[in-house]
Amino acid sequence: MVRDEIQQTLQKALAAAQQKGELPAVELPALEVLRPKQADHGDYSTNLALVAAAALRKAGVASNPRSIAQCIADHLPAGGPIGAVEIAGPGFINLHLSVSWLQQQVERVVAAGPAFGNLHRGGGARWQVEYLSANPTGPLHYGGARNGALGDALANVLTAAGYQVQREFYVNDAGNQFNLFAATLYARYAQLLGREEPIPEQGYAGEYMFDYAQKLIDQHGDRFLQLAKDEAIAQLKPISEALVVASLQAELARLGIHYDCWFREQSLYDEGLVDQLLDRLRSQGDIALRDGALWFLATHYPKVDKDEVVVRSNGMPTYFASDIAYHYHKFVVRGFDHVVNVWGVDHQGHVPRMAAVMAALGLDPARLTIVLHGLVKLIRNGQEVKLSKRRGTLVTIGEVIDEVGADAVRFNLLTRSPDSPVEFDLDLAAAANNENPVFFVQYSHARICSILAKAEESQLPPPDLSWLVHPSELALIRKVLELEEQVEVAVDKLSPHNLTHYAVDLAKIFNSFYRDCKVLDPEQPHLSAARLQLCQAAQIALAKTLRLLGISAPASM
């Protein structure tokens, strides 16, 4: 990656200057390579001299940042990525990339192809990303789209960065909600078959329950009506779970989301893992009986101010009991090096307690990262749409895709940083359909593909990249190369939202290049060949960015 190379080069120049005694050998903080906002400040810059001057001053040595900068600049080698060097302002060292070096990079990008943008940071470490987990009690409401888009893009980015990533959906099929779901389903099933059967109190009133019930009838006829109600519901549970999971899979596939593993909460009970771990924690003094309930004493661990019930006084375990077993399963049974859980901020209260669970299990809490994201407020007709699965007033992911389109939904949600709350106005999104940045980006991609396709008709000489000297050509090369840094940022922050902004930038810079530089010019075959290869590089970078975001990169539209 370019920035790493620059960083190392600067480090060496500094060391060389210190070794020769031209600069005092003082300890310095980590060297920062910056991206100046202004183009005439170079491609990269560093405040190294300013930092060094401050350190010297502290050590009692008089110093001048500008002369330190000059000294470091004098030790920069020629021939690498660095071209012109300037000392500017109070002592910034501004670095311009060398033109010939930039030209060569185009070939590197094309040679890498779809692998361009991949990094070797992960070293194959086994990571799991768990996202969108929910009760299997119906279609996913729109808020889930943000969780899904974020988790999925995160998994893509981590994979590109060299981690071995497993995508997981945790199916909460063990709790009260799922029992209620099965009981409701039974009632709807009976009703469709003509038997009077009220849905349970607090049951799932949504219309979609009739759809599930109809599917049951299609597959199993009326045979559950022959059974006693309790027995029927018990038998219905696994069948209806499979039904719901299948429809979740279909709904999520429309958003481009696929999982490696659908992990059933109930399996943790079936295997006895929950009991086993509660026993273990009890014997090590982290669980105690209080007021008839069993409590996990989270306050034994740092930053936690509340204990948490694991088994209610009525004998029913809470979700938290299975959460303990679940994370044990992730780290110990399956041996993931690191786990990322993507949660809505409404679960923020559990973050410190999960750290306590990790510690109690003898695991390093740093191996579990919880990415929180703001909730989505859906606006329709200027009014907030309240979401409730139980009352049946939900707007599903599928419905929003119908209105706005999967690519636009993902792009829109991935433009925001996870921290920020989102107000999504359906009318606005639908009305502004053609003005959506996602189409701008996709259009640019289609345009490049069209040029590449057209070029196949013409005979061109082998590309000589030294023809690429136009400012718009060089700007495009720079932007293409930036993808690697953008992937790194996304991994560091565990948020891919910078990539949507990068995609818009890249598309814009390509469009300017397209205006300024005619690619296929019969009069200039050598220039055409070089520009064509640059187009290939741009297509590779743009398609890769979109792929990481989970957005389609159409060749025509």
Next chain:
RNA sequence: GCGCCUGUAGCUCAGUGGACAAGAGCAUCGGUCUUCGGAACCGAGUGUCGGGGGUUCGAAUCCCUCCAGGCGUACCA
């Protein structure tokens, strides 16, 4: 009450210590074009970076405080 998050252009949002103009998209206004796909390009205007105080050579960015909104603070998930 306490904790976490958010407050940046008319709207939707980036930027979270660096440079004499604070950025993008949309919207608005003006221009380009006999086009390798005009779903394009070029240009213009718009900001008390929620208010106030502080730290720093340098603050939208760090600290304190206040205001506004969201979420959390259950033997719910």
